[in-house]
Amino acid sequence: MSKGTVNKVIIIGNLGADPEVRYATSGAAICNMTVATSESWTDKNTNEKKEQTEWHRVVIYQRLAEIAGDYLRKGSKVYLEGKLKTRKWTDKDGIERFTTEIVANELQMLDGKQDGQSTTSQPSKPQQQRPAQQTGGYQSSNQRQQASINNAPPLDFDQDIPF
Amino acid sequence: MSKGTVNKVIIIGNLGADPEVRYATSGAAICNMTVATSESWTDKNTNEKKEQTEWHRVVIYQRLAEIAGDYLRKGSKVYLEGKLKTRKWTDKDGIERFTTEIVANELQMLDGKQDGQSTTSQPSKPQQQRPAQQTGGYQSSNQRQQASINNAPPLDFDQDIPF
Amino acid sequence: MSKGTVNKVIIIGNLGADPEVRYATSGAAICNMTVATSESWTDKNTNEKKEQTEWHRVVIYQRLAEIAGDYLRKGSKVYLEGKLKTRKWTDKDGIERFTTEIVANELQMLDGKQDGQSTTSQPSKPQQQRPAQQTGGYQSSNQRQQASINNAPPLDFDQDIPF
């Protein structure tokens, strides 16, 4: 329920890096990724061609997170629908920071047939497997850290997961 | 043109404060406002009622900025459509910060008949008039500074306005 | 799943009549309503003010159908999100016809406090109650038949309900 309000984002863009999937002790998956959208136009004064890229931080939970991790790769074109959420975190120097993310609840892959899109095909690189047993908190991913627009860390281990 | 990408936000929410309108030397208006969306649900474990409010920073340019300034007030319900844009700024302590805003290009007022909605009615508070002549930079608004979600300042005087 | 496709409609408009709710034998509710959106502009040639109203046929199922029936009335302003669906039917003269409807899966009431919006207030007119027992097919509503844009009947009794 949302009390006569609407908070909706629709993005079509390309992943800046492979998605990063982690698992909570409950087994619930969280996927973080960055998606680029870009605009190009011609400056009327200078007649120069300009291009501006916008980077979006995306978070996906549960089953959809696993789908994202299994089928999307760096460069994949994707449709995402979700809501905006700004969260507060403290950086390594103790400075409070705010980061706005898109919490996506719908995803459509827009690439043509590609490696990894068939669930039977062999993935092109080692995948983090959903661990059979976990002892606590989040498992850190062995995927390389993606460059993020402002180095905000993914949701903290001890943070309330909203479901 | 946007190169096969889409960057779209749709918000229906309530203004947390009166909109703040400033004018560039060119006479172009910029409107800043914050809009709240809220969700409520019942926690399945504790059976408690919960509510979460999300605050959105909104920027509007040119003619639409003037309309927003003329017709919207604190508490107004509004439909906004636009795109996400994250900009970098430096706070008073020299710390680099990022703020994500919605650059709105469509607006629908969703309140019933209310003060200020008729263009002929007397506005309920003094309006900043579009100055007949300006000498440079932005005119500072005489409206009270609204508290913002992270104290990001509005777009700087010397910043490139994207049109 | 939708195979890399998206079918989405977002409407904010006003109900042309009270919603019409019927119940399947299963007890599942179906709500039909018509919603108006309107545009106005000034003709540049004649300088005349013009207005165009578009009428949308909306179908809502299950729990959301009951909410619509309980809280919406003729004139209510509503946000609807859903998908487009065109269905074929045969009119009384045996002519095959097509009607496009919005199958809504999200609804936000955008009116301020109004009659019928509180679940405790007395409804302004008799409500069709969800029957305690049913023997077959749909119960016909005792609400007056709304004039529809092309007289398409609501979904037929023997039609597969898509859930």
Next chain:
Amino acid sequence: MSKGTVNKVIIIGNLGADPEVRYATSGAAICNMTVATSESWTDKNTNEKKEQTEWHRVVIYQRLAEIAGDYLRKGSKVYLEGKLKTRKWTDKDGIERFTTEIVANELQMLDGKQDGQSTTSQPSKPQQQRPAQQTGGYQSSNQRQQASINNAPPLDFDQDIPF
């Protein structure tokens, strides 16, 4: 202006046939096309895989119509944004019919590099050229008639074009 209402459609789908572009005497282009979206799911009772395809009739005007005609082909994947419009027409037997179309005002091509997407490449089939001179009404297209969901004709010659 739209009086506190919103009429918005967002479609991602594939063209069922090459777009059909015609030109008004004024030189303004109109493009008609049909776009398919599809859903697939598993019936919980029978455990059968089901798929449902929805066909959308799309109309595009002016510059965007020419872009659609130049770059889209049967099978192209496209993002479209627009509004719903239902129009009345009379079929060859004198029967009044209604057809709902999406009047698109935004378009993004979502295919990878393909024939026709570069403005310098030779189109794969003869294009209807914008006629240098016209004497009246619409030029009939030499492209084959696309199968439409209900054989509604494109906008009539003598119909008011809404711009």
Next chain:
DNA sequence: TTTT
């Protein structure tokens, strides 16, 4: 800081 809003609203229901």
Next chain:
DNA sequence: TTTT
């Protein structure tokens, strides 16, 4: 048939 709605609404502003």
